[in-house]
Amino acid sequence: MITGIHHAQLATPPGREDELRAFYCGRLGMTEITKPAELAKRGGAWFGGGGVELHLGVEEGFRAARKAHLALLVRDLDEILALFPEAEIDRLLPGYLRCYVHDPVGNRLELLQPVSR
Numbered sequence: 001m002i003t004g005i006h007h008a009q010l011a012t013p014p015g016r017e018d019e020l021r022a023f024y025c026g027r028l029g030m031t032e033i034t035k036p037a038e039l040a041k042r043g044g045a046w047f048g049g050g051g052v053e054l055h056l057g058v059e060e061g062f063r064a065a066r067k068a069h070l071a072l073l074v075r076d077l078d079e080i081l082a083l084f085p086e087a088e089i090d091r092l093l094p095g096y097l098r099c100y101v102h103d104p105v106g107n108r109l110e111l112l113q114p115v116s117r
Contacts, residue, residue: 011059019104064106
């Protein structure tokens with residue numbers, strides 16, 4: 001049946017693509033993916049990296065979710081914390097160090113680093 005995840009989509013208000021590029025490419029090291037021409041007309045932006053593809057789609061009346069989030073695996077959480085000094089690491093999920101950050105439009109991201117026991 002299901003063989004994998006093609007991409008995850010988060011919402012964004014219109015006109016915030018440059019801020020999202022700065023965040024996802026500049027801070028998180030992802031690469032922007034060129035959207036097909038017909039889809040590019042709708043706005044938003046797509047990013048990829050580390051086997052993950054993330055689509056940010058324009059949603060009129062956007063309101064960031066308070067609890068819903070993506071959980072992304074990272075290699076080096078200390079490197080992430082240098083970019084996000086406001087983030088705090090916790091060990092509440094067995095086998096992982098993790099923290100939460102928010103993108104420029106308020107989408108919540110959980111960043112997890114696997115740890116050996």
